[in-house]
Amino acid sequence: MKEPRVTLRLLSDSRTYVPGDLLLAEYRFDLPQPHNLKAIESSVLWYTEGKGEEDLGVHFFERKLPEELHELDWPRCLQFETALPRSPLSYDGVIVRVHWCARVRVFLSRGRQLIAEQPFKLGNVPPAILVMHDGQAADTEAADLGSAKE
Amino acid sequence: MSTRFAKGLGDRSKRPVIEGSAVVTRRIRFYGKKRGHRHTGSERFGVVGEAIFFTVLLAVGIAGLIAMTVNYIVPEWRANRYFRPTECTVLGTEVKVIADRDSGSASDKIWYQPLVYIEYEVDGERYRAKTYDAVGRGYKSREKAERLIEPFQPGDTFACWYDPFDYRRAVLVKGYSWWVYLFFTLPTAFVLIGTVGLIWTAISSGTSLERRAAIVKRATGVDWLEPDDLIQRDAFPAVPRHEEIVNSPGTALAYRLPIGTQPGWKLFFLGLVTLFWNVLVLVGLFIAVRGNITGTRDWLLTALVVPFLLFGIFLVFVFFRQLLVTSGIGMTRVEISDHPLLPGKTYELLISQEGKLIIHSLVARLVCEETATYRQGTDTRTESLRVWDQEVYRAEHIEIQPDRGFQEQTQMRLPEGAMHSLATEHNSVQWMLLVRGDLEHWPDFERRFPIIVHPPTSPPEASG
Numbered sequence: 070m071k072e073p074r075v076t077l078r079l080l081s082d083s084r085t086y087v088p089g090d091l092l093l094a095e096y097r098f099d100l101p102q103p104h105n106l107k108a109i110e111s112s113v114l115w116y117t118e119g120k121g122e123e124d125l126g127v128h129f130f131e132r133k134l135p136e137e138l139h140e141l142d143w144p145r146c147l148q149f150e151t152a153l154p155r156s157p158l159s160y161d162g163v164i165v166r167v168h169w170c171a172r173v174r175v176f177l178s179r180g181r182q183l184i185a186e187q188p189f190k191l192g193n194v195p196p197a198i199l200v201m202h203d204g205q206a207a208d209t210e211a212a213d214l215g216s217a218k219e
Numbered sequence: 220m221s222t223r224f225a226k227g228l229g230d231r232s233k234r235p236v237i238e239g240s241a242v243v244t245r246r247i248r249f250y251g252k253k254r255g256h257r258h259t260g261s262e263r264f265g266v267v268g269e270a271i272f273f274t275v276l277l278a279v280g281i282a283g284l285i286a287m288t289v290n291y292i293v294p295e296w297r298a299n300r301y302f303r304p305t306e307c308t309v310l311g312t313e314v315k316v317i318a319d320r321d322s323g324s325a326s327d328k329i330w331y332q333p334l335v336y337i338e339y340e341v342d343g344e345r346y347r348a349k350t351y352d353a354v355g356r357g358y359k360s361r362e363k364a365e366r367l368i369e370p371f372q373p374g375d376t377f378a379c380w381y382d383p384f385d386y387r388r389a390v391l392v393k394g395y396s397w398w399v400y401l402f403f404t405l406p407t408a409f410v411l412i413g414t415v416g417l418i419w420t421a422i423s424s425g426t427s428l429e430r431r432a433a434i435v436k437r438a439t440g441v442d443w444l445e446p447d448d449l450i451q452r453d454a455f456p457a458v459p460r461h462e463e464i465v466n467s468p469g470t471a472l473a474y475r476l477p478i479g480t481q482p483g484w485k486l487f488f489l490g491l492v493t494l495f496w497n498v499l500v501l502v503g504l505f506i507a508v509r510g511n512i513t514g515t516r517d518w519l520l521t522a523l524v525v526p527f528l529l530f531g532i533f534l535v536f537v538f539f540r541q542l543l544v545t546s547g548i549g550m551t552r553v554e555i556s557d558h559p560l561l562p563g564k565t566y567e568l569l570i571s572q573e574g575k576l577i578i579h580s581l582v583a584r585l586v587c588e589e590t591a592t593y594r595q596g597t598d599t600r601t602e603s604l605r606v607w608d609q610e611v612y613r614a615e616h617i618e619i620q621p622d623r624g625f626q627e628q629t630q631m632r633l634p635e636g637a638m639h640s641l642a643t644e645h646n647s648v649q650w651m652l653l654v655r656g657d658l659e660h661w662p663d664f665e666r667r668f669p670i671i672v673h674p675p676t677s678p679p680e681a682s683g
């Protein structure tokens with residue numbers, strides 16, 4: 070039997086955006102049994118990763134119910150767009166990292182979900198290096214700590 | 220592009236979905252503390268487990284409330300409101316011993332209930348009852364129970380109150396037991412926690428992480444009291460506010476930066492800790508010395524008191540050192556030409572130091588620290604790591620007179636491509652100026668001046 074699937078792509082040549090850019094994404098879902106569809110959520114969000122607990126912020130969120138989708142043919146293709154905010158910028162720190170992504174969740178019956186996700190970068194902050202003294206990285210400590218990172 | 224079923228981790232997945240990767244749940248650790256607020260098993264089992272847990276709490280709470288209401292509240296309320304007065308004759312007294320089989324230790328098993336045999340007349344008929352109060356309360360102390368029935372001597376006449384619906388029931392003492400209402404808080408708390416937990420489980424089990432975050436964002440997005448705060452939060456999400464830093468104008472430059480931790484507060488808390496610790500140590504020391512004098516020597520206590528006493532002396536030393544730093548070393552002032560700061564921009568800085576001091580070196584550093592807060596078992600831990608540390612000012616061999624403070628102006632450039640200040644619930648990126656003084660005859664000092672860095676207006680090109 071054909072598996073239900075959802076695909077998501079960002080309609081841009083680059084995966085790096087600057088604040089204020091318009092993010093345009095397209096998702097396509099194919100369900101062998103369309104009546105199983107309960108809802109679709111599309112979102113653009115940032116989350117932290119690293120040593121601390123994960124924090125998450127939603128910049129864009131949209132939830133669609135099956136009755137809003139009835140006029141579309143299968144497989145269904147939808148788009149969403151949002152102007153990206155000025156912060157937080159993507160950041161690759163030592164114990165704190167900030168990631169951005171576009172995400173689509175398709176909710177099916179019996180609690181099943183399909184998820185598609187596309188990461189992207191907001192801004193161009195270079196990766197942080199452990200303790201810089203006047204522009205010089207403390208290489209030994211950085212290496213030690215880098216290996217200790219999760 | 221990626222597609223997968225979100226079985227297992229589902230909604231509560233802490234990791235992003237990686238294309239082509241298998242969904243792997245973490246193995247449950249049977250030793251050590253679980254780090255972080257992470258989930259180790261199936262979401263469905265988690266939801267069921269939570270639901271069972273909160274249902275049990277709710278059920279226990281409701282059962283407790285019912286039991287307390289039926290056994291204590293209603294009988295006392297009825298006796299106080301509806302029982303009718305009459306006179307009774309005491310026939311005898313008794314202290315009934317009640318064995319509580321549910322209690323843990325042997326001493327907890329025995330309760331003593333005061334009882335008085337009385338005879339009274341209602342509508343021309345005589346009734347006998349063995350009673351005291353409305354709830355038949357027992358006491359841990361036999362003496363107390365005996366004291367309560369002592370006034371009731373056989374043959375004496377007392378006032379009593381009988382139940383108008385059951386003449387065979389009567390009480391000698393009316394009133395309410397305040398402790399019952401105190402104990403009411405326990406099942407009430409169970410009911411509240413159970414109810415809120417069940418509602419939260421029901422809401423969160425069918426709701427994605429993003430939807431919950433969107434609901435929270437909408438709910439917290441309206442701030443009628445501080446509209447400026449709302450404007451800044453909307454303009455720069457996850458960037459801390461900078462208004463508190465720019466509310467003090469400088470004497471030579473635009474803004475005077477506030478100090479991170481007021482030395483006075485630091486001294487106050489250090490003083491409290493020192494006092495508390497040393498009072499405890501002195502009590503221990505007194506007991507140990509008295510034991511030695513009276514011949515009841517406790518070697519373990521004596522051995523423990525010594526290191527505690529040494530640490531107490533160390534705390535006193537640290538406190539007086541901090542007192543010297545706070546009161547003796549004059550104020551450090553930092554002013555800046557603009558705020559918030561932007562990466563790649565150059566700013567004027569004014570460093571000022573007061574007090575009668577001979578300074579070997581006065582150094583200002585531009586520092587960026589990452590801070591992460593996480594849970595390990597039941598502990599909450601915070602870790603900070605310095606990712607930028609640059610000397611922006613140095614002065615050496617300065618002699619400051621009390622009537623004429625030292626001040627000098629310099630320039631500071633924020634690195635190109637620097638990460639902006641970040642403040643989320645558990646993670647932060649903090650920029651600050653650290654001023655450190657190496658003094659003659661005085662302890663060294665270090666003072667922090669937080670600054671806020673905003674994202675660049677036009678981001679630099681990608682590096683490397």
